[in-house]
Amino acid sequence: MRLEITLSCRGVRLKEGLELEAGRGIAVLGASRDDNTTLLRAIAGFEKAQLLIDGHRAKLPPRRHFVLCAAEPQLFPHLTVEENLRLCAAEHSEGAWNNITRVLELDGVLDSLPHQLSPLQAHCAVLARALLNQPRLLLIDEPQLEERDHARYIDRLITLLPGLSFPVISACSRVDDAARLGDHWLYLVGGEARALASANELLLRDDLPLLDEEQATFRLPVVVAGHNTQQRRSHLDFRGGRLSIPLCRCKVGSKMFAGVPLAGAYFSSQPPSPDSGLSGITVTITSLHPRSDDRQLLELDADGTTLWLLLPRKAVEHQGLAPGKQGFAIYPAAMLAAD
Amino acid sequence: MDISAILEPGLLQGLSRSLTTALLLLLPLLWLAQRLRGMVLTARATLLALFCLPLLLPVSLLGGLDPRAALAISQLPVLLLPLYLGLQRKQHRGLAEAAAGLGMGWSQRLRHILLPQYATPILIALTLATLYGLVHNTALALPDWALAAPLLLLLYALIVLAEARR
Numbered sequence: 001m002r003l004e005i006t007l008s009c010r011g012v013r014l015k016e017g018l019e020l021e022a023g024r025g026i027a028v029l030g031a032s033r034d035d036n037t038t039l040l041r042a043i044a045g046f047e048k049a050q051l052l053i054d055g056h057r058a059k060l061p062p063r064r065h066f067v068l069c070a071a072e073p074q075l076f077p078h079l080t081v082e083e084n085l086r087l088c089a090a091e092h093s094e095g096a097w098n099n100i101t102r103v104l105e106l107d108g109v110l111d112s113l114p115h116q117l118s119p120l121q122a123h124c125a126v127l128a129r130a131l132l133n134q135p136r137l138l139l140i141d142e143p144q145l146e147e148r149d150h151a152r153y154i155d156r157l158i159t160l161l162p163g164l165s166f167p168v169i170s171a172c173s174r175v176d177d178a179a180r181l182g183d184h185w186l187y188l189v190g191g192e193a194r195a196l197a198s199a200n201e202l203l204l205r206d207d208l209p210l211l212d213e214e215q216a217t218f219r220l221p222v223v224v225a226g227h228n229t230q231q232r233r234s235h236l237d238f239r240g241g242r243l244s245i246p247l248c249r250c251k252v253g254s255k256m257f258a259g260v261p262l263a264g265a266y267f268s269s270q271p272p273s274p275d276s277g278l279s280g281i282t283v284t285i286t287s288l289h290p291r292s293d294d295r296q297l298l299e300l301d302a303d304g305t306t307l308w309l310l311l312p313r314k315a316v317e318h319q320g321l322a323p324g325k326q327g328f329a330i331y332p333a334a335m336l337a338a339d
Numbered sequence: 340m341d342i343s344a345i346l347e348p349g350l351l352q353g354l355s356r357s358l359t360t361a362l363l364l365l366l367p368l369l370w371l372a373q374r375l376r377g378m379v380l381t382a383r384a385t386l387l388a389l390f391c392l393p394l395l396l397p398v399s400l401l402g403g404l405d406p407r408a409a410l411a412i413s414q415l416p417v418l419l420l421p422l423y424l425g426l427q428r429k430q431h432r433g434l435a436e437a438a439a440g441l442g443m444g445w446s447q448r449l450r451h452i453l454l455p456q457y458a459t460p461i462l463i464a465l466t467l468a469t470l471y472g473l474v475h476n477t478a479l480a481l482p483d484w485a486l487a488a489p490l491l492l493l494l495y496a497l498i499v500l501a502e503a504r505r
Contacts, residue, residue: 044436044440045439045440046436046439060439061436061439061440062439062440062442062443062444063442065440065442066440067440067441068436068437068440070433070436070437072433074430074433074434074436074437076434076451076452076455077430077455078451078455079451087441087443087447087451088441088442088443088447126437129441130441133441133442135440135441135442
């Protein structure tokens with residue numbers, strides 16, 4: 001599906017074409033939540049905008065069938081969670097119902113009323129309702145949740161995204177969230193689209209303010225290799241190495257992506273100790289990209305897979321890092337990400 | 340014995356009108372009351388506080404009250420209704436948009452938004468106003484304008500629903 005959107009509303013000015021594929025995500029990344037929300041609402045049909053869907057003018061919202069999960073959960077307050085979920089559910093198998101309610105941890109609250117739910121449960125219920133509705137396009141605004149609940153919500157969402165038969169556009173105000181929710185980012189700065197590119201391509205853009213912050217993250221295609229329930233860790237394999245992440249629910253063998261934050265990552269000539277919890281990947285430096293903030297982006301090769309490090313210029317000089325040098329890229333954290 | 344002869348002129352007519360209206364309103368209200376179960380506690384408390392305010396006033400004071408003042412108090416629930424609905428507008432709009440996005444038809448939207456979110460508080464307000472008129476014997480239960488107000492509110496509700504189609 002191709003969306004062509006022309007929008008000039010509430011400080012957001014945009015003229016962009018988006019190519020959408022089933023089961024794949026596009027992240028709308030902007031520091032202003034309001035701008036992100038306005039864009040999603042315009043696509044959903046709740047703000048004035050000119051929208052072409054596959055070259056045809058968009059219909060009114062009920063016939064457009066784009067479901068928006070708003071920043072504040074909107075559940076029908078007089079219906080139980082199960083009634084809310086079944087209200088507009090498309091025909092689906094019992095397996096799909098069980099999978100969605102299990103992953104979103106709604107099994108125990110199906111008989112509850114919306115006001116009895118925690119904020120996380122309410123957002124999960126709205127998401128479940130949207131998924132069961134099987135829309136043409138799912139729009140997910142950034143939920144207003146505490147940080148811990150927010151991370152849980154994203155984890156659950158990512159677990160469900162690979163099997164979807166429709167595309168997803170998610171709004172994010174943080175780069176690490178965007179890296180987990182979509183391979184392509186629509187980058188908004190001051191209400192204007194500054195870039196539409198893959199997450200890793202955008203790392204090289206020195207003019208995008210959010211990427212200079214501690215949230216810079218790159219994406220990597222991985223396969224879920226196994227789970228260690230005792231250590232509560234899961235392992236993700238890619239050509240060139242293995243990453244360790246907090247225990248996830250994905251099936252072993254699932255093809256996913258990993259979001260790897262650059263904050264705290266470093267280059268070492270020695271591998272990390274096995275019990276350190278750090279992921280150490282054998283790499284060769286292929287190129288250095290100087291950045292305006294006195295840091296350098298190191299492009300690394302790990303048996304054909306491209307990895308990245310973002311280091312202060314002084315650290316690069318001190319370690320004598322240059323193209324061709326071999327060593328270990330040490331990543332303290334990694335997260336599961338959707339396609 | 341002619342009962343009407345010992346009653347004040349117009350009182351029997353007023354009582355009859357109040358009873359009929361109350362019955363007409365209470366029957367659907369019994370069904371709609373269960374729709375209230377989903378209201379958030381704070382919203383429910385606000386609703387009760389707003390609509391029951393006139394009933395909480397001391398009856399002794401009202402006994403000697405001017406009929407026009409009694410009438411004004413009896414209409415307080417209806418007058419406060421727009422305030423209540425205004426406070427709830429953000430939620431109503433969100434639900435209307437959710438319904439539109441989910442592809443809900445008009446019948447579903449009427450059933451799941453209009454009735455529980457609008458009709459229930461409107462009917463509660465009307466019933467309280469009627470009961471107040473009945474209890475305090477004002478014989479002025481529901482003037483025509485008081486009936487017009489909820490109709491205007493229903494129109495407003497339809498506009499909110501229609502906004503989501505923009």
